[in-house]
Amino acid sequence: MTPFRIGQGYDVHRLVEGRPLMLGGVHIPHDKGLLGHSDADALLHAITDAVLGAAALGDIGRHFPDTDAAFKGADSGVLLQEAMRRVRAAGWQLVNVDSTIIAQAPKLAPHIDTIRARIAALLDIDVACVNVKGKTNEKLGYLGRAEAIETQAVCLLVPQ
Ligand SMILES: Nc1ccn([C@@H]2O[C@H](COP(=O)(O)O)[C@@H](O)[C@H]2O)c(=O)n1
Numbered sequence: 542m543t544p545f546r547i548g549q550g551y552d553v554h555r556l557v558e559g560r561p562l563m564l565g566g567v568h569i570p571h572d573k574g575l576l577g578h579s580d581a582d583a584l585l586h587a588i589t590d591a592v593l594g595a596a597a598l599g600d601i602g603r604h605f606p607d608t609d610a611a612f613k614g615a616d617s618g619v620l621l622q623e624a625m626r627r628v629r630a631a632g633w634q635l636v637n638v639d640s641t642i643i644a645q646a647p648k649l650a651p652h653i654d655t656i657r658a659r660i661a662a663l664l665d666i667d668v669a670c671v672n673v674k675g676k677t678n679e680k681l682g683y684l685g686r687a688e689a690i691e692t693q694a695v696c697l698l699v700p701q
Pocket residue numbers: 643644645646647648649650651674675676677678679
């Protein structure tokens with residue numbers, strides 16, 4: 542087995558009224574939430590794709606299809622934990638995760654450490670190995686008009 546593997550993940554979900562905003566397994570108070578088949582936690586989806594990608598295990602939609610009623614309203618934390626179980630079963634151990642949330646609003650800085658702690662718990666790694674960054678889109682395009690939130694994540698795996 543190669544000594545290490547990197548993974549990358551991306552997600553975007555539309556912001557709509559009448560949905561709770563979930564990011565990194567944490568409810569963020571806001572007047573809109575993300576639309577999706579699951580709880581639409583775009584940050585956990587990007588991290589899920591990063592860990593699956595590093596292990597060459599495909600993507601979130603292959604493991605948890607949005608055509609399957611079992612995942613309607615699903616807790617994305619449960620999906621991430623199951624993805625990590627499959628990554629570990631393939632012989633890999635997670636070293637660290639870095640991520641970015643591109644959100645014109647709300648202000649994420651007050652929530653970043655809560656999100657990091659939640660992700661670390663879901664992944665069963667030290668919080669010092671999880672980083673989450675917030676960015677606006679400088680009011681440009683659909684992200685800048687706060688029509689959606691985009692997320693990006695990278696991770697490192699090593700053999701167990
Ligand atoms: N939703 C957000 C976006 C950004 N931040 C914080 O503001 C800093 C500057 O963001 P720019 O997009 O103007 O570069 C950024 O580094 C974050 O610390 C935030 O808290 N919530």
